[in-house]
Amino acid sequence: MRQLYVHGAWVPSSSGDGVDVVNPATEEVVDRVPAGSAGDVDRAVSAARAAFPAWSATAPAERGRFLAAAAELLESRAEDVARTIAVDMGAPYSVALKVQTLMPAGVLAEYARLAEERAEAGHRLGNSLILREPAGVVGAITPWNYPLHQVLCKVGPALAAGCTVVLKPSEVAPLAAYALAEIFHEVGLPPGVFNMVSGHGPVVGEAIAGHPDVDMVSFTGSTRAGRRVAALAAETVKRVALELGGKSANVILPSADLRAAVKAGVANAFLNSGQTCSAWTRMLVHRDQYDEAVKLSVEAASTYTIGDPFDPATRLGPLVSALQRDRVVRYINRGQEEGARLVAGGGDRPLERGFYVEPTVFAGVAPGMAIEQEEIFGPVLSIVPYTSADEAVDIANGTPYGLAGAVWAATEEEAVTVARRLRTGQVTINGGRFNPSAPFGGYKQSGIGRELGEFGLDEYLEIKSLQF
Template identity: 80%
Template sequence: MRHLYLNGAWRASASGESIDVVNPATEETIDRVPAGSPADVEAAVAAARAALPGWSSTAPAERGKVLNAAAELIRERSDQIARIITTDMGAPYNVALKVQTLMPAGVLASYGQLAETYDFEGGRVGNSRIFREPAGVVAAITPWNYPLHQIVCKVAPALAAGCTVVLKPSEVAPLAAFALAGIFDEVGLPAGVFNMVSGYGPVVGEALVTHPDVDMVSFTGSTRAGRRVASLAAETVKRVALELGGKSASLVLPDADLPAAVKVTVANAFLNSGQTCSAWTRMIVHRDQYDDAVRLAVEAAGKYPLGDPFDELTRLGPLVSAAQRDRVVRYINRGQEEGARLVAGGADRPLDRGFYVEPTVFAGVEPGMVIEQEEIFGPVLTIIPYTRGEDEAVTIANGTPYGLAGAVWAGGEERAVAVARRLRTGQVSVNGGQFNPRAPFGGYKQSGLGRELGEFGLEEYLEIKSVQL
């Protein structure tokens, strides 16, 4: 069994208990990690608290050098880390390499650069000087769907800001976190600056959130779990950043390039087997183009073969666990019960082993249906018609409790941007605009609080102080 990373060393958990790590493509146990205890959390927080004065007073440029060195090691070991992620959570190898490994390496390097260039001591307001200082000890609680990227999105800005960190990775796909901890150890991050306690959310996560010496909690996960985190953190008035669920819309206006809009929407909805909080899982299309959109979506879905994630022909890997597969199957069944028309995929088990679900498309979906309102977190696309024009389409797009991401497709950029401004969501792609890992990422409504990535992500981990002269 592996060990926890506490105060600059690998240590056995005080619990002595372990969690099996299962390969979702083969259903075989591939590793075991510690099921951390409250005593482990106590040791990790104490180490982070003791390391805070030294790390926060380290010159930002020196902090940046450590982050840049870690980013370079991730790049050098990208093949190895991508294979770990593929085996751990099932993403096809090419996705695990390009999206799950090289992108977080770039994000880490971007914070290395920001640490060197950001003005932590700049600014005046009248007779006051403005300083930006570390928030303190940060608890980072991360999910399984992007098991390295989601960690880097929290740990990198926290370290760049001068905070110290205790990480609780998901127990479902924890192995990339262990690889990152090893890299931080190798590049010489001072003891206690970064600590990692694996384990279950109700044990390790809640002990971190309620700990009086934790100054900030940054959490990514379901909206339900985010509410629990916010409630517990409120008892000690901690700063909280929440990146939660989504049910994002891809809104196609009548003058858009329909084949391009459908192709990219399907690709976005099925990326990472649909296990992406910002996935465009609702495609909203004018009634006059609806039948063509459904036909194109079915054709596109047929180009996503399932199989061994290491096979270069595989475009859709397994879901991360049996529980996640069963959850998605329940939603597919619910959609049919509600009267939506299944035009691709379905609930049948497509392979003899592995937690696979076929790429699934629903037509005949009406606003208010469960599959149109709730986050499924699997390869399921719903297609919703509108008839009365742009206002109706925007109302449908805004008609869920979520507001994380989305897309607008139109014949002209100016019109598309005008519609994008009307969407109550944190990030919008216009006519296929690519994801920008330096732009702020986060949600409106029940999709969360705060922002990650870029300068906005750094500022989540900074307190602002004014000194009157």
């Protein structure tokens, strides 16, 4: 069994218990990590608290050098890390390499740059000097769907800002976080600056969120779990950043290139087997084009070959666990019970082994159905008709979430006009590329705060004013 990383060393958990790591494509146990205890969290937080004065006083350029060295080492090991992620959570190897490993390496490299670039002695405002200082000890609680990217979206800016960190990676897919801890150790990050305690959310996660010596907690996961984290954090009035669920709408206006919009929309909905909080899981199409859009979606879905993540032909890997597969299947069944038409996929055991679900498309989806309102977190696309732009905006805004979305139109101006009316944190215009420097986060029950780029760094900085 692996160990915890505390105060610059690998140490056993006081619990003695462990969690099996299962390859979702083969259903085989491939590793075992500690099921940490509240006592382990105490040790890690104490190490982070002791390291904070020196790390926060370290010159920003020096902090940046540590992060840059880690980013370079991660990039040099990208193929090995990607293989680990493909085994750990089932992403096809090409996705594990480009999206799950190289993109996070770029995020870490950017925070290495921002550590120095954003350093400032303060600025004057009237008779005041405005300063930005590190928030303190940060508890980072991360999910399994992007097991390295989500870690670096928190750890990168926290370390760049001068904070120290206690990380709890998901026990479902923890191995990428272990690879990162090894990298931080090899580049000589001072003991206690980065600590990692693996284990279950109700034990380790809750101990971090409620710990009186944790100054800030940053959580990514379900809205339900986010509420619990926020409630625990409120007991000590600590800073909270939450990146939660989504039910994003892909609004295709009548003037758009329908074929291109549908193809891109299906690809976005099925990326990472649909296990993406910002996935465009609702495709909104004008009634005059609805039948054609359904036909095109079914054609696109048929190209998503299920199989071994290491087979180059595979476009859709397994879901991360049997629990997640069963959850998705329940939603597929519920969609049919509520009257939606299953026009593609829906099968839950297309291969002899592995937690696979076929790429699934629903037509005849009405606002208010469970599959239209609730986050499924699987390869399930709902196609919803509308009759006017106003109705499309109402449908798009008609869920508790507001994380992402897309708008397609003949002109950028037309698309932007609709995009500005969507109550959501990010909107893709006519297939624009994801920008890892732009702020990522949501409105409503999709969370609090932003990640990535300078906006992500700001989350880990307190603001102080000195009056003269």
